[in-house]
Amino acid sequence: MSFSPLIQQLIKSLRCLPGVGPKSAQRMALYLLEHDRPAALELAASLHEAVERVGECASCRTLSEVSPCGICTSSSRDRSVLCVLESPVDMLAIEQTGGFGGYYFVLKGHLSPIDGVGPDDLGIDALVERLRGGEVREVILATNPTVEGEATAHYIAEQVRELGVRVSRIAHGVPVGGELEFIDGGTLAHALAGRRSLN
Known part of the structure; x- marks a missing residue:
């Protein structure tokens, strides 16, 4: 039928x-x-x-009915910190934690030569232009911990370093409440490489 x-x-x-x-x-x-x-x-x-x-915010490139969006027009946020993300859903996830008070830039993807996605497709030139304004002192790279996400973070870090802006990367590793015996080797390796001092 x-x-x-x-x-x-x-x-x-x-x-x-x-x-x-x-x-x-x-x-x-x-x-x-x-x-x-x-x-x-x-x-x-x-x-x-x-x-x-629904369109795109002219400043951060997230999905929004107004441009600039509510986050970009907020005067209570820290203009010196900019978090770079792959997608609007990543921005929502960070906002839901309530732990970040800076601004955002949404790439809408990641570098993927195999799929024909290059820096121009992600608006990296617009990101660099925004950083040239001198207001941003730190860029937090919060791309996904995939091969493409890491390559994208590395590429952006190289572009940003030339501007004298501090670049940091979100930590990857053992989740809160996780037990080491159930964590995969790649995650443990990231956790060990990204360890921090307690004293």
């Missing part, structure tokens, strides 16, 4: 979401059509409005 063209189109559209395969998309589509049409209409309306109204 095959579904009607409209249902097939809905299933195909849902597959654009990360981690959603054919079966998951089919379950979602059928659930919305069979059990919760009002929610389906609300989802469609919210998605349409977000696509129409």
Whole structure:
């Protein structure tokens, strides 16, 4: 049995979401059509409005309805510290900790020559230009601890050092509450290399 063209189109559209395969998309589509049409209409309306109204902050490049965004216009944040991230979701994760009071710059990806993603695609020139203003004294590189994330952090560090701005990297290692016997070797190696003095 095959579904009607409209249902097939809905299933195909849902597959654009990360981690959603054919079966998951089919379950979602059928659930919305069979059990919760009002929610389906609300989802469609919210998605349409977000696509129409959400853009990019001209300063930090995160997703925002206004530009500059609320974080970039806040006068209570430390203008001398700039945290560089790969994506808006990373920015949300750091904000939820409540432990960072500086500003952000979102790359929207990482260097990946195999995928044709270079420095120009990530706005690194805009980042360097922002740092030339002289207001930022420290750049915190918070790219993901993947091969691409490390390469991106290294590349940015080289660009920033030429400007005389301090560069730091977020720590990687053993999670709080973790037990050493269950930690993989790569994570332990990072933790040992990034150890800090207690005295």
